[in-house]
Amino acid sequence: MNRTKELALxxxxxxxxxxDMHLSIRQLFNTLLPxxxxxxxxxFSLSVSYWLTLPIAIVASGFVxxxxxxxxxxxxxxFFKNKRANDWLGxxxxxxxxxxxxxxxxxHAIHHATSSNLDKRGIGDxxxxxxxxxxxxxxxxxxxxxLYRNPLIMFGLGPFYVFLLxxxxxxxxxxxKERMNTYLTNVLIVALYALMCWAVGWQAFVxxxxxxxxxxxxxxxxxxxxxxxxxxxxxxHEDEWSYVKAAVxxxxxxxLPRLLxxxxxxxxxxxxxxxxxxxxxxxxxxAHNATPPLQQAxxxxxxxxxxxxxxxxxxxxxxxxxxFADLKRNNRAxxxxxxxxxxxxxxxxxxxxx
Numbered sequence: 001m002n003r004t005k006e007l008a009l010x011x012x013x014x015x016x017x018x019x020d021m022h023l024s025i026r027q028l029f030n031t032l033l034p035x036x037x038x039x040x041x042x043x044f045s046l047s048v049s050y051w052l053t054l055p056i057a058i059v060a061s062g063f064v065x066x067x068x069x070x071x072x073x074x075x076x077x078x079f080f081k082n083k084r085a086n087d088w089l090g091x092x093x094x095x096x097x098x099x100x101x102x103x104x105x106x107x108h109a110i111h112h113a114t115s116s117n118l119d120k121r122g123i124g125d126x127x128x129x130x131x132x133x134x135x136x137x138x139x140x141x142x143x144x145x146x147l148y149r150n151p152l153i154m155f156g157l158g159p160f161y162v163f164l165l166x167x168x169x170x171x172x173x174x175x176x177k178e179r180m181n182t183y184l185t186n187v188l189i190v191a192l193y194a195l196m197c198w199a200v201g202w203q204a205f206v207x208x209x210x211x212x213x214x215x216x217x218x219x220x221x222x223x224x225x226x227x228x229x230x231x232x233x234x235x236x237h238e239d240e241w242s243y244v245k246a247a248v249x250x251x252x253x254x255x256l257p258r259l260l261x262x263x264x265x266x267x268x269x270x271x272x273x274x275x276x277x278x279x280x281x282x283x284x285x286x287a288h289n290a291t292p293p294l295q296q297a298x299x300x301x302x303x304x305x306x307x308x309x310x311x312x313x314x315x316x317x318x319x320x321x322x323x324f325a326d327l328k329r330n331n332r333a334x335x336x337x338x339x340x341x342x343x344x345x346x347x348x349x350x351x352x353x354x
Contacts, residue, residue, distance in 0.1 A: 005293075006243075006245075009244060009294075010275065012290075013272065013287045016279045016283040017078075017278040017279050019080060019081040023280070024080060024280070027281075027282060028089075031066045035063035035066075035067060038056055038059055038063060039208065039212070043208050046204055046208070053208065057212045058215050060212045062263040062264075063263070064096065064097060064212060065216050065220055065223075065263065066263055066265050068216070069266075069267055070265070071093035071094055071104075072108075072265075074090030074101070075090055075101065075104060078277065078278050090105070091181065091184065095185055095189055098163040099163065100178075100181055100182040100186075101181055102178040102181035103170065103182050106178060107123050107124040111125050115246045115250055115251070116233070116234045116241065117236070117241045117246070118130070118236060118237045118314075120238065126224070126225055127145065129145055129313055130316055131313045131317075131327050149312050154221065155221055155222060158218075158221050159213070159214050159217025159218050159220075162217065162221070163213070168182075169182070193205070193209075196209070219264075226300065226305045227254055227268075228251060229311050230252050230308055230311070233249070246274065248271050248294065248296075249297070251271040251274045252270060253268065253271055253297045253299045254301075254305065255268060255299050255300065255301050256268050260302075261285075266284040267284075269284035269285055310323045313327055
């Protein structure tokens with residue numbers, strides 16, 4: 001895709017970069033009201049059986065995920081036309097989803113500006129090492145990377161680490177506005193939890209809130225992971241990197257059943273979102289359907305997306321993701337060589353992954 005076609009493609013989605021107050025308000029009601037009602041239903045079901053509570057909590061977690069999509073749109077200034085309205089709603093929904101609004105807004109903007117750029121990894125993305133980086137990494141760094149990419153850790157411990165721990169702290173170099181918003185979010189979360197514990201008792205609160213918290217975090221991390229981690233995705237160094245290619249070729253179209261598409265706020269049209277973050281979630285599908293080149297994006301389904309669990313390393317030669325087993329087989333075929341110094345991303349944690 002040449003520069004002219006890239007500019008033309010960006011222009012094609014401009015008509016969908018618009019706000020609809022009616023649709024935004026309706027989405028608020030059909031997201032937050034069911035969330036509160038499901039939370040109450042899960043609480044009252046405790047007197048019947050916890051086996052009834054769990055499925056209700058899982059459904060409720062889907063509405064927490066949908067709340068996060070509203071939060072996400074506020075971060076991009078695409079949910080409301082008014083900036084202050086986006087900031088206020090973003091902070092409130094950030095409390096409900098355990099994500100500080102200003103901090104995530106800043107790191108996510110960096111993610112959009114650097115997605116699939118091999119020279120600018122490390123902020124707001126999933127930790128990805130190339131095969132060459134992994135070959136030349138220290139044993140300790142290899143172990144950390146293997147643990148990080150292990151599905152049990154990423155999706156099992158990840159929700160607790162990311163949403164309960166890491167987002168409670170400001171990132172290094174954060175501006176005052178961002179720091180104060182993180183403090184405010186933390187205070188409001190504590191106040192909300194204290195109020196709920198007082199109202200229903202701490203045991204009942206934990207029994208209801210814990211599965212809602214875990215499953216919403218699990219689904220959120222999974223969506224972010226799978227929409228960039230597919231076999232023939234796009235990665236390039238700065239001198240060859242293209243914003244449009246990173247959006248259309250480096251983000252997938254996650255084709256979900258209609259109910260799951262609705263619950264996830266159309267975020268499966270991730271290639272459209274990366275091409276134009278100003279398109280509200282309720283217009284992503286329309287933009288996809290009206291723009292033929294976007295329909296050529298890599299399509300994954302619930303079944304095919306499971307393959308992403310095996311992908312570990314990006315191979316710059318073959319331009320595809322590899323498993324550790326693939327790397328081991330390739331290493332046997334490589335001639336002996338000396339170790340050279342290369343750029344290695346050395347993230348220590350999930351701190352800035354969201």
